Amino acid sequence: GQNIDQPTEMTATEGAIVQINCTYQTSGFNGLFWYQQHAGEAPTFLSYNVLDGLEEKGRFSSFLSRSKGYSYLLLKELQMKDSASYLCAVKDSNYQLIWGAGTKLIIKP
Amino acid sequence: ETGVTQTPRHLVMGMTNKKSLKCEQHLGHNAMYWYKQSAKKPLELMFVYSLEERVENNSVPSRFSPECPNSSHLFLHLHTLQPEDSALYLCASSQHGPGTGGDTQYFGPGTRLTVL
Numbered sequence: 001g002q003n004i005d006q007p008t009e010m011t012a013t014e015g016a017i018v019q020i021n022c023t024y025q026t027s028g029f030n031g032l033f034w035y036q037q038h039a040g041e042a043p044t045f046l047s048y049n050v051l052d053g054l055e056e057k058g059r060f061s062s063f064l065s066r067s068k069g070y071s072y073l074l075l076k077e078l079q080m081k082d083s084a085s086y087l088c089a090v091k092d093s094n095y096q097l098i099w100g101a102g103t104k105l106i107i108k109p
Numbered sequence: 110e111t112g113v114t115q116t117p118r119h120l121v122m123g124m125t126n127k128k129s130l131k132c133e134q135h136l137g138h139n140a141m142y143w144y145k146q147s148a149k150k151p152l153e154l155m156f157v158y159s160l161e162e163r164v165e166n167n168s169v170p171s172r173f174s175p176e177c178p179n180s181s182h183l184f185l186h187l188h189t190l191q192p193e194d195s196a197l198y199l200c201a202s203s204q205h206g207p208g209t210g211g212d213t214q215y216f217g218p219g220t221r222l223t224v225l
Contacts, residue, residue, distance in 0.1 A: 004151065033213070042113070042199070042216040043152075087152070095208050099151040 004100035028093020132200030159206025
């Protein structure tokens with residue numbers, strides 16, 4: 001079967017750095033997405049990786065290793081507003097989006 | 110105007126009621142999606158429409174009935190639901206339909222549905 005694994009919950013301190021991991025086993029690969037979802041709100045697009053390596057966008061970076069079936073989202077200089085769930089999703093060989101259950105990130109002062 | 114809107118934001122209904130969820134996208138996209146989001150579970154794709162034609166129906170019970178009258182509007186008609194159908198129902202749109210790699214989906218805020 002197809003599977004996306006992410007930690008259920010993580011806690012970090014304001015101003016620090018946190019890395020949220022995502023591992024996947026899918027039938028084929030056509031890209032990996034990260035979304036942010038604040039409680040009661042819409043998921044919003046953060047990043048898309050289709051080639052190996054690191055993509056940086058301000059305080060957020062996303063890394064992909066296709067050979068390892070692994071990605072991470074790196075958040076720097078954490079702010080209280082970064083408290084949210086972070087969803088990892090992979091497009092398989094049929095371009096179906098397979099979703100992880102999300103990682104709830106709690107930021108403490 | 111926000112990209113994808115959904116109404117109502119909250120809905121409580123009995124098992125014998127009939128109600129409809131509405132989604133509208135203002136992005137000029139060609140594909141629209143319905144998802145179900147339950148606590149601590151991955152998003153479940155329910156239906157996909159591309160250019161107003163249904164292209165996917167992921168074994169969803171017939172008590173959920175989608176309608177896509179045009180590329181900007183999507184409805185989910187609900188009837189004789191069960192308590193286990195209580196969840197957040199999310200609508201999304203994308204420029205192209207399934208079959209493209211980097212096509213990003215943009216989500217609405219969802220309808221929180223409670224079935225009594």
